[in-house]
Amino acid sequence: MAYSCEQLEQWDKQCVWHPFTQMKQYAQERPLIIERGQGSYLYDVDGNRYLDGYASLWVNVHGHNDPELNAALREQLEKIAHSTLLGSANVPSILLAKRLLEYWPHMSKVFYSDTGAAAVEIALKIAYQYWKNIDPVRYAKKNKFVSLKEAYHGDTVGAVSVGGMEVFHRIFAPLLFERIEVPSPYVYRMDEYGSEQEIVRYCLRELERVLEEQHEHIAGVIVEPLVQGAAGIIVHPRGFLKGVETLCRRYGVLFICDEVAVGFGRTGTMFACEQEEAKPDLVCVGKGITGGYLPLAATLVTEDVYAAFLGKADEDKTFYHGHTYTGNQLACSAALKNIELIEARGLLADVQRKAHRLTERLEALYEIPIVGDIRQKGLMCGIEIVKERRTKAIFPRAAMMEHRIILEARRRGLVIRPLGPVLTFIPVLSMSEDEMTEAVRILFDSIACLYGQMRGELV
Numbered sequence: 417m418a419y420s421c422e423q424l425e426q427w428d429k430q431c432v433w434h435p436f437t438q439m440k441q442y443a444q445e446r447p448l449i450i451e452r453g454q455g456s457y458l459y460d461v462d463g464n465r466y467l468d469g470y471a472s473l474w475v476n477v478h479g480h481n482d483p484e485l486n487a488a489l490r491e492q493l494e495k496i497a498h499s500t501l502l503g504s505a506n507v508p509s510i511l512l513a514k515r516l517l518e519y520w521p522h523m524s525k526v527f528y529s530d531t532g533a534a535a536v537e538i539a540l541k542i543a544y545q546y547w548k549n550i551d552p553v554r555y556a557k558k559n560k561f562v563s564l565k566e567a568y569h570g571d572t573v574g575a576v577s578v579g580g581m582e583v584f585h586r587i588f589a590p591l592l593f594e595r596i597e598v599p600s601p602y603v604y605r606m607d608e609y610g611s612e613q614e615i616v617r618y619c620l621r622e623l624e625r626v627l628e629e630q631h632e633h634i635a636g637v638i639v640e641p642l643v644q645g646a647a648g649i650i651v652h653p654r655g656f657l658k659g660v661e662t663l664c665r666r667y668g669v670l671f672i673c674d675e676v677a678v679g680f681g682r683t684g685t686m687f688a689c690e691q692e693e694a695k696p697d698l699v700c701v702g703k704g705i706t707g708g709y710l711p712l713a714a715t716l717v718t719e720d721v722y723a724a725f726l727g728k729a730d731e732d733k734t735f736y737h738g739h740t741y742t743g744n745q746l747a748c749s750a751a752l753k754n755i756e757l758i759e760a761r762g763l764l765a766d767v768q769r770k771a772h773r774l775t776e777r778l779e780a781l782y783e784i785p786i787v788g789d790i791r792q793k794g795l796m797c798g799i800e801i802v803k804e805r806r807t808k809a810i811f812p813r814a815a816m817m818e819h820r821i822i823l824e825a826r827r828r829g830l831v832i833r834p835l836g837p838v839l840t841f842i843p844v845l846s847m848s849e850d851e852m853t854e855a856v857r858i859l860f861d862s863i864a865c866l867y868g869q870m871r872g873e874l875v
């Protein structure tokens with residue numbers, strides 16, 4: 417390496433502002449500087465290796481440094497890296513759109529972008545303009561969006577507008593457009609509402625009440641299908657997604673699914689909507705789309721939505737939106753190869769099998785009294801840490817309990833991230849069973865270690 421670890425650490429702290437990071441805290445800690453990756457492992461500049469328990473922020477599918485993905489990228493690179501999609505086309509973006517639509521037979525067009533937040537932003541703008549294009553007078557008031565409590569759909573201002581996470585979103589409130597919040601079936605914290613199915617019924621009743629009263633003011637409902645990821649891996653009980661779809665149809669509002677976190681095999685099927693046969697009007701994909709190689713996202717729409725944008729040049733029905741790197745060839749060829757490999761390697765069946773084994777292994781964590789709830793869908797897991805199991809009270813934020821647990825896990829060779837009081841384990845999808853067993857062992861030891869320290873601090 418050209419530079420010493422100390423030099424890089426110094427420059428990192430001097431020059432880089434890290435996302436979602438309290439930099440004052442960061443400045444006091446040893447940064448993790450990754451140099452390379454291989455399979456399920458990340459290697460830092462000191463040569464230490466870590467199991468990638470966050471799939472490099474929920475994106476990695478086949479492991480790092482996959483020879484076939486590398487080759488596909490090299491092959492594309494020898495042709496061209498990028499040309500614009502504004503007014504011209506390119507080969508990989510055509511092939512990828514066709515491929516994506518094979519998974520969504522009821523949809524008809526793919527609109528590319530480069531991040532999940534942009535895919536959401538695009539879905540919201542399309543949904544809004546859809547009504548105006550159809551009938552600007554009749555639908556003049558259809559301007560609002562409905563989203564779930566604790567919703568997270570990305571960090572641009574439009575995506576934040578449909579967000580519902582206090583900590584992330586509160587400060588920006590004066591900048592945002594209006595959103596209507598409805599409850600989400602967060603079973604662990606809704607004891608007073610009864611059984612899972614009673615909770616689902618309650619949430620759907622609330623959504624129905626909102627739609628009944630205000631559908632004339634509502635353009636669409638946006639949800640993360642099956643699992644609210646950033647909210648803390650809130651796994652929705654069966655029937656909720658389908659229930660939302662049914663209500664959207666009944667009250668004439670668009671049904672938007674944000675598959676950015678759950679898409680591309682994460683929950684055991686290629687897309688989460690498949691599990692409830694949900695057919696959204698708009699769907700957003702991102703994160704795992706390139707197997708974790710390059711930034712790419714897309715918004716898929718039905719023919720009905722698309723057709724509303726067709727008109728003469730002076731009719732102003734055009735969708736005036738686009739990003740400079742839209743349809744980038746390198747990103748699209750990585751995505752094409754990723755999808756091909758998911759199929760060729762039988763990854764979905766593999767994820768389902770491994771998820772099943774993982775459930776058994778995670779059970780052991782309940783031996784530690786501060787483990788309040790373990791939630792899982794496919795290879796998406798959340799472990800909610802509580803101060804006291806009976807009251808489900810969480811640790812004060814200043815205690816940084818979850819942060820201390822993840823630092824402990826890192827020392828032991830596993831990288832994971834906390835979301836508030838929830839530790840998330842979102843492994844590289846191709847992680848082997850042995851590697852996952854090791855990851856769960858480290859998780860156990862790290863949580864137990866902090867539990868021990870906590871008891872020590874109390875006496």
Ligand SMILES: *Cc1c(COP(=O)(O)O)cnc(C)c1O
Nearest residue numbers: 531532533569570645674676677
């Ligand atoms: C990560 C995420 C986004 C935002 O994607 P970025 O690529 O980070 O902009 C949007 N929606 C969901 C559900 C996500 O998990």
